[in-house]
Every structure is written in structure tokens, then in C-alpha cells.
Amino acid sequence: MAGEPVRIVLVEGLVQGAGARVGVRQFRSWTARSGAALPFAEEAQSNDRHRAAGRFLHVPVADVPACGSLRLDIAPGATPAPRDSDRARTSADPAVLENDHLRVTVDLREACIGSVVDKHTGRELVRQDAVIGFNGYVYDEYATAGAFNHQSSKTVADDSMHLLASRSTAPPAALVDRTSDATGQSQVYQCAPPERADSG
Helix, strand or coil, rough: CCCEEEEEEEEHHHHHCCCCCEEEEEEECCCCCEEEEEEEEECCCCCCCCCCEEEEEEEEEECCCCCCCCCCEEECCCCCCCHHHHHHHCCCCEEECCCEEEEEEEEECCEEEEEEEEEECCCCCCCCCCCCECCCEEEEECCCCEEEEEEECCCCCCCCCCCEEEEEEECCCCCEEEEEECCEEEEEECCCCCCCCCCC
């Protein structure tokens, strides 16, 4: 199983040719002569005006000892390793993120996480009858007690929630980005907050 990604700065001068193909290998010790090829994802330099030209490599590294170190070698011209199956599983449904352990489904209609299933046990980890969806957005607006946007003598909050003027959840969301690479899967969905309904 792959570990957390390590971000490596690959300065352009270290490898002949901008964007030249490279490979990454993991060694169990500093003196080891053979190592395992690792998959990785590349990120372009975003601030070449103030930073050295080059690129970033995001490398998932597994089994890093708690008190110790590992060696990573970057070799020019090497063929990148195939992606770890734990991170490479891509669902046909763009709203689903999945690996060997979990299947996560985003409910775009409710703008929340609709389901998290433990694939080893089949157990659903998200309460399906919850009033507000898992990781859902709640929009609260507060005001004085007389009326919304109206001053009154009631300006201190208490358990009766006098100052809560309105409460609403997020409207349906739109999936705007989805990525899958050697470091894992991610998606971005957006929704606009409900329009504010002021009263005089």
C-alpha cells in the first residue's frame, strides 16, 4: 500500500532537457544497490520568475520507518513505474472516489458526501437519515430579535436562539474538476450560497 506523497523539487539543470523523462526508485538503505521503481505525478513550476526553473515530483512513499530514513534516486530517461492499484482505481461515475478500501460517493444534489462504504465489510459509514448531509454546508444568518435587519433591545444570545434569523443548506452543486494520478484521486465541486432574503 502506498504511503503519503513526498514532494521533490527537480531543478531543470539536473536533467538534460526541459521536461525530460525521469524515473524514481526507492532504496531501503543508503548503501543498497537495487531499489523498487515508484509511480509519481508531476507538477509544473508555477513561479519561475522567483524560483529555480524545473518541476515538482509527487512520489507516494511506503513503509517509511518511524526512526530512520529511505533513499530516493531520480534517474533520467527511466520509465515511470505503473501506478499503485490502491490509488489507480477510477470509477466510471465522476462523483465517485474509490480505492481498494473505500468507496466515496458525492451527492451533488445535496452538495455533501452521500456515502462512504468500507469495501472490506460492506458497511455504510454515513448516516443516511441525517437531517444535514455528511460534510454538508449550513448557512446561518443572525440578527436582532425584532426583525431581520431591524434594531431592537434584544441583542444577547441565549439558548432560545433568538438571534438566529434564518438557516438553510447548500443548493445543488456542480462538479468542476476531477483528477486521478499516482498520488490519489480528488474532485472539486462548487455551489453558490442561498440568496439572502432580507426583510425590512
